[in-house]
Amino acid sequence: MPKIVDHDERRREVLSAASRVIVRDGIDAATTRAIAKEAGYSNGVLAHYFADKDEILLSALRGSHRRIRDRLTGKVAGLTGLAALREVLLDNLPLDDERAAETRLEVSFWSRSLAAERLAEVQRAEAGELRAAVRELLGQAREAGELAMDDDLDDVAERLLALMDGLSLRLLLHPDRLSRDDVERLMLQTLERL
């Protein structure tokens, strides 16, 4: 009897292996060979599921974003305006091990996107969704009278997202200077002053 292969399951295993290699050894080290070894498959099996290394990396990034969205959907259920915005921004900071791994994956893609237009396009599309969500919640917050400042909300959204990216990066690069509590506090301070 032929072995029954669950193709979706195999793809998930490969992507999970790719994420582990990137987070542990860096995106430079995530060759198709290294990913195959981590997943316990041959290079040939990998080639059956993914056209090239970039397709594996992109699928891993999209998978990570999907998991973040699913988790976040639970956290903001029933919330609107500033309360929902707080959850969105805090959830995107590397405040626990799971989110630290997600952020390491994200930072790895930043530099790679600068040299690879195909990766950059995907990253722009995904970042666009998050920006739209933040902008929408700021609009709700203003409608509800929760904002003291009368700044242009597109500007506020950009500043908050830049702060989120910068704090995420600095927590990963400077664990000697910044703790997770520090980074959470710095983001909350900023939200209190909106």
Added chain:
Amino acid sequence: MPKIVDHDERRREVLSAASRVIVRDGIDAATTRAIAKEAGYSNGVLAHYFADKDEILLSALRGSHRRIRDRLTGKVAGLTGLAALREVLLDNLPLDDERAAETRLEVSFWSRSLAAERLAEVQRAEAGELRAAVRELLGQAREAGELAMDDDLDDVAERLLALMDGLSLRLLLHPDRLSRDDVERLMLQTLERL
């Protein structure tokens, strides 16, 4: 008569070639072979000047930081407090082609540092200098009565540096959404509210 070799000049040429390769093709592509080719030297000549790829990359990063410091020293001459802080933070944003290349180099090192402790140590030391300078200028600004807010100045320094990193990154990744003028405006808005 033996050819006279200017070793410092050769080292500079190699580092300049390394920076060009990283900025143009990404840090993954900056192999010793690619750097040698760009510089017009053999791999053997490169090996004479640098122990390995990481030493080339670190020297390129340090050289870039030295040029930034030299340029900045001119810009802040005679300035103190908030006026000097404005120059420091704007100078670190990719607001022209020269600084865009510097920022691409920086972003490339972020992800590589996450997987290479030796690079991370150098980056922490260099980032520590910038943080100390920003904190010092904030202290001068408060002494001079230039700050409206009574926040802890270490927190303010961290928020400003995180915003600087985040805006730099977002300008490089999302040139379709953000212009150099936008990023300059967003940073100045933040400084006006200190």
